[in-house]
Amino acid sequence: MAQFHCRWRNVLICVCSPCICLALLFIYATIMVCIRMGSTASSWAAEKNHFVASGTFTNNSFAPLPKTFWEFHLHGDAFWNNLQQVTDRHFNPILHPNDHKRGLGKSTSDESPLRQSFSAVINLDSTKRNFEKLPQQIQEFVSHMQKRDYPTITQPDGVCGAGAKDEKEPPLLLLAIKTTELNFKNRQAIRQTWGQVGWVAGQKTNSSRGEEGGGYVRRVFLLGKENTEELGVDLSDLVQLESKRYGDIIQWDFKDTFYNLTLKDVLFWSWFSRSCGRTRFVFKGDDDVFVNTPKMITYLQEQLKKPKAYKTMKDFMVGDVIGAAMPNRVNKSKYFVPDSFYKGFYPTYAGGGGVVYSGQLTKRLHNMSKKVHLFPIDDVYVGMCMIRLKVHPVHHPAFLTFDFPGKEEQELCSYHRILLVHKRSPHQVVKLWDHMNKTQTQCWDVPLKTVGESKNKPKTL
Template structure:
């Protein structure tokens, strides 16, 4: 009987073993297929963005990451959008999912350096398809790209004092530094500014409206920002003339880079660096062109009002005011100096303040310097500042008293029209002097003229 049981057991084992092996093999294959499909899904989730814009750190909704908004440059772009490819390559290093240790609180980190910009520039520019597309770009854009990763230019001329032209015995921290973009041959512009709205030292404020009871004032400093123009282009070497001008007025800051329209962005970045090292206590900066007219007395009063607001320290970290431009598109007209071809940049511009004249805090200038180390240079300076502001999660405030697109003809003839503004663009040196003289004559008559309302 026992012998019979053992015989049947051997038969059952011989019959069942192949079936069990087949079952186990099917289970194993099913697990492999499931894991493979999951891997593909995960890979796609990293490589294929779920939105049409690249999500900058903080957009993921994770409370541990700083609240930085989505970038304005699009993710799905043609291969020939050179700037977008460069910036996207840089942005990817701050993706809060791929690089959590780097991305955490990006906008609040103490310091960056430009190593990452140089690395991504080298990587993207070495691609063959990018090299081919570069040949199709306009000459000025190609020149810009050649040097866009360079930011370390030596200073040729420095202001006589630490932070520009200033009063000899300042008894208070300076309220504002007038940082004016100029060019070597614009002697008349600089002279007119020094004689009118750009005088350094103590400046008395003026009432903004009839409710202002106490007149205030503040110390003003001044510096002109210049690049270098070649003697061949100018037909003369004016280096010695500029040095003598600086010896007399002490307000020239010149770097050794070619002073072109597309290099105005360099002036911003280099100025932020210089300001952060030399102008520790300065509250505000007016950055403008040398063809703007500024109502300095009313600007002094306006800025004092900002300092007197509650929780001012938090406000000043993001303070920028001017003529704000929304949803601007790149200029595609080849005849325009603002021309940006689609092969270089694709997408809309961020919100930005017109570069003719804008006011921002010294605290913000230092933050802009820091975040600019993560943003590739862009040929249009005010747009570039807007790009940096986006990554700081800050937005410029619009004020109708900043007229970067001029004043209407009707208002031009009104006696107190210039007493109601803070800044107007596009004035010749002769017009600056005439406007200032007229404002001095009508100051008493227009003392109650209100500032243009926000």
């Protein structure tokens, strides 16, 4: 009987031991996988880095979105798409789950993958064959699109632009205005009107006490260099004198062209991140816009008072939002981008005529720009950086980058109902500011335009 029990015990041990070992091995493997996934997911979430692979589709909330991570040639010979695909794969946390150095860091070494991908794509035989077919202005853009280390010729006297020397609180708003050496009249009109610095009073509606609240405003103009040979005159000395007089100019040593407006964004973000640590908001716009600064001040103060504003401010951007736009294929347009350079929809973006975003978002855009190749349309490029941050601009109908609809401009208080309108000459800006001051009492309680009133036609580039 003892031999019988011993025999069965040996049988059970022989049969069950492998099963127990397999079960223990499965439990161990499951625990290790969970730990690895948790580590990868937590580091990815902490970095707020959003991978966007090439190949896009659209739905009601995103444009564009990743279609696949793995296919290499969805866009054929589209130069920019191929460049960005190489870079996106480099920073893809799925392909490189253990390489935490690829995350969204602040080191300038993050720019090396951009240069590496550029070298890899530009040397492909297919790229060399198609490069000469690109329009001349695109070829010129490509020839220097990997360069971002342009020296600063002059910069503002103040730490973060021109402003009051006796500020009693952090600046609420920095006005960052894209301009050129030639546009002195535009800058003067802005300085005398909506771009005044120091303490600026807000304007609340439905109030019998007049102006309430306000904030400190700073100002900086963003310039490149004119081509002296094409212009026939060197304006450098005049710009230097202007800079000494007003202390509100930052100028970099690159050719000031339409396609280089993106450089102004990238270099401005870098300068802001170093010099404007306490500034709450940035208005970035062209030098031919008119801004209702008092209403802008009040609007921004209202945003800061909203619940959990301390959390939402890191994503805050507001303007005239354009969604699901296609590249302009008309070769005579200044917005022309051939399909040999870029294919696909543009991401959602705010029109570059005038947009407002938080200081926190400005710094995040600076970091993300190290992972996105320059694009010849500046506001589209901002959208490309935004989509990778998983952030979307908020549309506000008071940003009229395509002017007033119909005959609305003729109404007495029309300019009191907006935050911005595009395409105004220096003479018009001065007249409009005077008109705003004269009609202030009559139009005090007029609210800003609301979404339901927006009658603008569909916007395209």
